[in-house]
Amino acid sequence: xxxxxxxxxxxxxxxxxxxxxxxxxxxxxxxxxxxxxxxxxxxxxxxxxxxxxxxxxxxxxxxxxxxxxxxxxxxxxxxxxxxxxxxxxxxxxxxxxxxxxxxxxxxxxxxxxxxxxxxxxxxxxxxxxxxxxxxxxxxxxxxxxxxxxxxxxxxxxxxxxxxxxxxxxxxxxxxxxxxxxxxxxxxxxxxxxxxxxxxxxxxxxxxxxxxxxxxxxxxxxxxxxxxxxxxxxxxxxxxxxxxxxxxxxxxxxxxxxxxxxxxxxxxxxxxxxxxxxxxxxxxxxxxxxxxxxxxxxxxxxxxxxxxxxxxxxxxxxxxxxxxxxxxxxxxxxxxxxxxxxxxxxxxxxxxxxxxxxxxxxxxxxxxxxxxxxxxxxxxxxxxxxxxxxxxxxxxxxxxxxxxxxxxxxxxxxxxxxxxxxxxxxxxxxxxxxxxxxxxxxxxxxxxxxxxxxxxxxxxxxxxxxxxxxxxxxxxxxxxxxxxxxxxxxxxxxxxxxxxxxxxxxxxxxxxxxxxxxxxxxxxxxxxxxxxxxxxxxxxxxxxxxxxxxxxxxxxxxxxxxxxxxxxxxxxxxxxxxxxxxxxxxxxxxxxxxxxxxxxxxxxxxxxxxxxxxxxxxxxxxxxxxxxxxxxxxxxxxxxxxxx
Numbered sequence: 001x002x003x004x005x006x007x008x009x010x011x012x013x014x015x016x017x018x019x020x021x022x023x024x025x026x027x028x029x030x031x032x033x034x035x036x037x038x039x040x041x042x043x044x045x046x047x048x049x050x051x052x053x054x055x056x057x058x059x060x061x062x063x064x065x066x067x068x069x070x071x072x073x074x075x076x077x078x079x080x081x082x083x084x085x086x087x088x089x090x091x092x093x094x095x096x097x098x099x100x101x102x103x104x105x106x107x108x109x110x111x112x113x114x115x116x117x118x119x120x121x122x123x124x125x126x127x128x129x130x131x132x133x134x135x136x137x138x139x140x141x142x143x144x145x146x147x148x149x150x151x152x153x154x155x156x157x158x159x160x161x162x163x164x165x166x167x168x169x170x171x172x173x174x175x176x177x178x179x180x181x182x183x184x185x186x187x188x189x190x191x192x193x194x195x196x197x198x199x200x201x202x203x204x205x206x207x208x209x210x211x212x213x214x215x216x217x218x219x220x221x222x223x224x225x226x227x228x229x230x231x232x233x234x235x236x237x238x239x240x241x242x243x244x245x246x247x248x249x250x251x252x253x254x255x256x257x258x259x260x261x262x263x264x265x266x267x268x269x270x271x272x273x274x275x276x277x278x279x280x281x282x283x284x285x286x287x288x289x290x291x292x293x294x295x296x297x298x299x300x301x302x303x304x305x306x307x308x309x310x311x312x313x314x315x316x317x318x319x320x321x322x323x324x325x326x327x328x329x330x331x332x333x334x335x336x337x338x339x340x341x342x343x344x345x346x347x348x349x350x351x352x353x354x355x356x357x358x359x360x361x362x363x364x365x366x367x368x369x370x371x372x373x374x375x376x377x378x379x380x381x382x383x384x385x386x387x388x389x390x391x392x393x394x395x396x397x398x399x400x401x402x403x404x405x406x407x408x409x410x411x412x413x414x415x416x417x418x419x420x421x422x423x424x425x426x427x428x429x430x431x432x433x434x435x436x437x438x439x440x441x442x443x444x445x446x447x448x449x450x451x452x453x454x455x456x457x458x459x460x461x462x463x464x465x466x467x468x469x470x471x472x473x474x475x476x477x478x479x480x481x482x483x484x485x486x487x488x489x490x491x492x493x494x495x496x497x498x499x500x501x502x503x504x505x506x507x508x509x510x511x512x513x514x515x516x517x518x519x520x521x522x523x524x525x526x527x528x529x530x531x532x533x534x535x536x537x538x539x540x541x542x543x544x545x546x547x548x549x550x551x552x553x554x555x556x557x558x559x560x561x562x563x564x565x566x567x568x569x570x571x572x573x574x575x576x577x578x579x580x581x582x583x584x585x586x587x588x589x590x591x592x593x594x595x596x597x598x599x600x601x602x603x604x605x606x607x608x609x610x611x612x613x614x615x616x617x618x619x620x621x622x623x624x625x626x627x628x629x630x631x632x633x634x635x636x637x638x639x640x641x642x643x
Contacts, residue, residue: 006079015075019068026064063619070611077605090138091198092156094186095163096179097128097170098204098229099145101508101570104172105233105317120205120231121172127227128167128203130587132160139198142189143167146182146202148175148209148510148549148571156193174509174551176209176571183221199584203227207573209510218580225584234263236287237320238569241309241506243327246298250353253327255297257309261287262572267315273297274308275327304329309506317570323506325566326553330354331498333491336369338362339377344473345392349375351484352491354498372495378471384463388494391467393436401457401467402439410435410450410470415482419445421458421489425482432476436469447486464494496560504564508571509551514544514563526557 003011103121132141140156143166153166179202186200200223218224239258246252261267266288273281281297299307304327311321332354339345342359349357358371367383374385380398389400396403412430416422437453440446447466448456455469472483492499516525516539527535527546530553537546548554548567556563579585 003079003081011075011079015072018071018075022067022071023064026067060619063615066611066615066618070608070615073604073608073611077601077608080599080601081604082599090136090140090158090196092190092193092195093135093139093141093198094144094189094200095128095131095141096144096146096150096182096186096200096202096204097167098124098147098177098202099170099173100147100177100204100207100573101172101174101319102176102207102231102317102573103204104319104570105231105235107231107233107316119172120229120233121170123229124203124227125167125170127229127587129164131201131203131227132163132167134587134589140195141198142186143170144182144186145170145173146177146179146204147173148178148547150178150182150185152185152189156195173549174570175549176510176573177204177207179206179208179577183218183224187221197223199223199225201225201227203229205229205231206577206579207231208575208577209571210574218583221583224579225588226579227587228579228585232264233316234265234267235315235317235320236261236263236267236269236311237315237317237572238309238311238323238506239292239508240569241323241325243307243325243504243506245501249300250330251302252298252300253307255281255299255307257283257295257297258292259285259287259295259311260292261289264289270312271295272310272312273299274310275299275301276305301327302330307504317572319570320572323566323568325504325506326564327504328502328564331500332356333372333495333498334358334370335373335375336360336371337375337377338365338379338381339375340379341377344471345375345377348473348478348483348487352488355491373491386463388464389466390490391465393468393471396436399436399438399467400465401441401444401459403436403469404439404453405437406434407437407450407452408434410437410452410455412448412455413450414448416445416447416449419447419458421445421447421486421493423489424485425489427480427482430476430480432470434470438467438469458490458493466490499560501561502564503562504566506566506568508569509548509567510571511545511547512554512565512567514556514565516542516544516558517561518542520558524559526555528555528557530554 006014099121103119103124105120107118107120107123135141137160138158140158141154141163142156143153143163145151145153153170154162157163182202183200190197190200200221202224205228206226236259239260241258242256243253246254255273257271259269259271266286268284268286271283271285272279280299283295283297285293285295287293307325307327309323309325314321333356335349335355335357337345337349337357337359338361339359340362346359349355362379365381367381367386369385369387371387374387374389376385376389376391376394378393380395384400391400394400396406410432412427412432415425415427432450432455435450435455437450437455438457440454440457441459443460444454445458446454446456447458448454457467459465459467470477472478472486477483520542522539525537525539525544527537527544529535529548535546535548535554537544539545544556546554551568554565554567556565
């Protein structure tokens with residue numbers, strides 16, 4: 001016989017406090033006497049001293065005993081008095097169920113018709129349910145699903161039906177197992193709980209994402225139990241697919257495919273690529289056990305679309321035999337040139353790739369244009385263009401930047417040094433036959449300056465504007481190497497996406513690392529999910545890291561580069577964790593060693609409440625009211641007889 005909720009000292013302290021308080025209240029209540037006397041009895045002579053007669057015995061001792069006994073029974077119910085030994089106290093266990101991506105693999109050959117298709121998850125279900133059934137009925141179990149994150153599904157629960165439902169609702173995730181984190185979470189949960197320490201049970205094959213150093217100390221976890229799941233699975237799958245533009249030809253995509261054999265035997269496979277539903281490449285590979293193989297494809301296209309990679313034949317885990325990447329179209333910008341002499345500007349604007357140039361006469365001008373860039377050559381439009389614009393020698397009365405002076409034989413002096421618009425620009429002894437000097441605003445960028453003032457000005461805003469005070473193709477400036485570079489810088493400033501280099505990678509969910517250039521500033525980095533929301537990330541030693549637990553697309557946007565990650569592959573294991581010697585294995589026979597124990601708190605609570613009710617009926621206000629009513633009736637009868 002023992003207490004489940006209280007120790008003996010706590011019980012005695014509570015009962016002693018309650019008993020002492022009850023006795024004091026009892027004596028105070030019973031010491032009062034109400035008596036009806038004549039009014040003159042209140043007038044006592046001054047020379048007469050009042051005599052107090054001390055009580056020699058306790059009135060109604062049975063009431064006090066009944067109250068004390070009832071409170072004792074209620075305290076025993078609160079302490080949860082049980083028959084048995086303290087060793088049979090219910091324990092709190094933590095059941096870690098492996099829900100990593102590897103658990104979706106078939107435990108038997110899916111091509112065999114004589115055997116049922118069962119996954120490793122089904123095997124883990126059986127072992128977890130067997131442990132739940134073997135645990136004593138009073139023991140509480142917390143279910144934790146473990147992949148890259150440890151996710152508690154239930155609290156410490158004794159309802160076996162709820163536990164079974166939670167186990168069956170567990171599905172394989174997309175990330176690899178982080179067993180180290182799951183064990184740490186289980187130990188912390190047991191330490192924070194007030195119940196008796198139970199077992200930490202892991203159900204799974206033990207395939208972990210990487211070598212986890214703290215798992216080497218698992219032999220120190222004395223309450224660890226392993227429910228092993230055999231996984232003799234033969235599987236080959238994609239590890240990573242990277243697609244990048246060729247450095248020799250911007251129209252060619254170079255595709256790098258990495259495939260791994262997770263099985264114990266060599267396996268021949270065929271890797272195929274399809275773009276827009278059409279087959280564009282195929283390779284045959286033989287992959288040794290536990291090894292990676294890389295293969296390369298090239299495909300020429302400027303259009304965007306879906307690139308699909310397939311691995312044949314399919315095996316125990318079809319999820320890593322297929323990957324899809326969305327290739328972006330080659331960026332381009334439409335340019336409208338309004339000029340009376342298009343032959344002057346044609347060599348400059350047509351030499352820049354990714355520009356779709358259309359020449360029109362000035363009289364064909366319209367302000368509303370679908371073009372991304374408008375070039376106005378020496379004329380004043382009736383309305384400013386609703387797009388980014390380059391103005392070349394605009395008339396003084398129609399210039400977007402006020403003209404200070406119109407000069408002849410102007411000596412060009414210098415380029416700006418604090419703006420990307422002037423990156424790489426170099427000239428020597430450049431003299432302009434005629435040029436307009438502008439009155440620039442404080443926020444304007446003075447790209448090129450003469451001694452008298454700026455002759456090339458850039459202005460930001462909703463629509464970006466660059467104004468030339470001279471004609472670049474009708475002056476000595478056309479002979480300078482800085483001419484095409486200046487136009488390229490202007491395009492980079494107006495349309496940075498035109499020069500943004502794109503790299504597409506198909507990888508697995510989980511922790512993703514991306515190497516950055518040394519000149520990348522952290523404030524220029526953005527990591528965006530598929531729905532447009534930002535994703536937390538860290539940058540350390542020129543390496544960007546972020547975590548994504550679900551499949552999707554993540555974009556890393558830099559100043560001049562874009563990394564597109566298609567996280568469609570499952571994250572699989574890197575190594576296998578072997579339980580150290582001495583760790584308990586398999587489902588225990590716990591019920592056989594547990595003697596039947598009876599919990600009495602319901603009966604004790606009922607008896608305690610019944611005792612208080614009985615005392616109230618016998619000695620409480622109800623009994624006093626009945627006695628007073630009977631006394632009045634007796635007085636009335638005597639009065640009637642006397643009359």
